[in-house]
Structures are given as C-alpha cells and as structure tokens.
Amino acid sequence: MYRERDFLKNHGYELNIKDPKTFSEKLYYRKYYGNFDNMALFADKYKVREYVAGKVGSEYLIPLLGAYKKFTHEDWCALPEKFVLKSNHGSGPNHLQIVTDKANEEVSSVVRKFEEALEESFGTVKQEPFYAKIDKIIIAEQYLESDALTPNDYKFHCFNNKMFIQVDSDRYEGHKRSIFDIEWNRMNFRLDSSFPEVGDCSPPQNLGQMVEIAKILSEDFDYVRVDLYNINGKIYFGELTQTHGNGTEDFKPTSVDREWGDYWKLDKENKNLYQTGIK
Secondary structure, eight states: OHHHHHHHHHHSSOOOOSSOOSHHHHHHHHHHHBOHHHHHHHHOTTTHHHHHHHHHOGGGSOOEEEEESSOOHHHHHHSOSSEEEEESSOOSGGGEEEESOGGGSOHHHHHHHHHHHHHOOHHHHHTOGGGGGSOOOEEEEEOOOOSSSSOOEEEEEEOSSOEEEEEEESTTSSOEEEEEOTTOOBOSOEESTTSOOOOSOOOOTTHHHHHHHHHHHHTTOSSEEEEEEEETTEEEEEEEESSGGGGOOOEESTHHHHHHHHHOOOOTTOTTTBOTTOO
16 A cells, blocks of 8 residues: 555555554554544644633734635735735645735735645645545734744654654754753754754743643643744744654654654544544
C-alpha cells in the first residue's frame, strides 16, 4: 500500500501500524485510525478557537478580523493595512498570506490563491483523511507586530507525562530548528535533520506560563503538539497539531524515534481519540 511505501521511504524501516512502537508509527496510526470527527474539530483553525477559549481563556487567541466562505475583493477592502489570511483546513504557503502593506499586494492574485485553497482537498493531498471533515473557510487575523523580524515559533510536544519544546526560527529564510526540555536544556538530537540548529537562544521570560498553557491544552490527548507564539512577552495560541510533520520527519539519531514512541502511551480504547475495535 501507499502508506507502507511512503513510511519506508521516509524512515528506512517497515511500518507496523497495528502494533506501533515508534513515534512515527504512532503518528501513522493516528492518521488512519484516529477519531476523524474530533480530529477535524481540533485541526480546524476557526472552530478550535472555542475549545482554546474554554480551556485557557480567549485572551490567548489572536484577534479575529473576519471569516469567509468565499474571500472577495470587497472583503479585502474592508480589512486593515496589515493582517494575516489563512485557510482553516490547510497549511503551508498555499494556505497563508501575511499582508504588511496592502498597497504592495496584487488583490486579484490573493483572491485567486484562496479560491484555489478552498478547492484543494488538503487531506487527500497529504494523506490525512480527517481534514476532509472540515467545513472549509478563510479567516483573517490581526497581524502581530513584533520587535523581531520573524518571531520564533514555540511548539510544545506534549506526551502523557513528558514535554519537549521545538523552537523554529527564521521560518521564511534560513529556517532553523532545535529541541529543548522544559528547563531549557538543548537536546542532543534533531527532529527533521534537514534544518540546521538554532543559534544562541534564550528562553522567553514567561516560559513557565507557556508550559502551563501547553499542559492544559494537551490534557485531553495522549500526545499533541501545542503551538504558541510569544510576541514581546504576550502569549498567543497558534494551533493544535495532532500529526506532527504528517509523520514523515526523521530523527537524528534514529533511536529517539523509539524513545518518543515510549513516551506516547497510545490510548487506543479512548473513543474520543481513536476509532475503536481496530484489530
């Protein structure tokens, strides 16, 4: 099958999806045997806002400027000079537009881009079936002004009783990545070895608060990645990622794939997380 060939190509060993042991195998198990209705709710960048507000409060949400079943020229004109457009059901450059000066944007190109985003079957393209259950829309969010040209992304990998912090810097030019523990010790392994290490990197002053937010947002999962921003000391929610890297990213050394798999106590009988009765 495609998934077995894809997994072997990315990881160099055969997929055991019925009795997964490694982190990567468990990501594939979730991709194909997760509770797709609930996964769609958490993956929906619009609907997940209600969940986050109920768990930690709406003050951590990026202010919403609009939600559109179809994004038009009139919608563009009604938005401020700076904002962020994104689809609620996809990721990557085809589903995102960061606008810092409307005068420098070609409106018709942006409108066409998001028409195509709404037409794309993202879940089929990425082999993540739960995305097909999302009612597709376009959302506009406030542009977050930062002292840094490109603020760091802080991605909290949350297991049952373990957490790692993935820091991504310079995402749009010279993307770098490093992994830290919650005491901000740099880990001696890589997740997606194609990215070079982040250089000197001090922890956010309110790191402890970010860790607590990640713990609360992850408490209904056996594993989830909680993405947060820290803009000039203000914490914002980014997204909940249930299938990190679509299950394709490698570890260096490869032994960490099994270590992370051991941290993830796969709760197969939890009907809120997985389809039950899988043999």
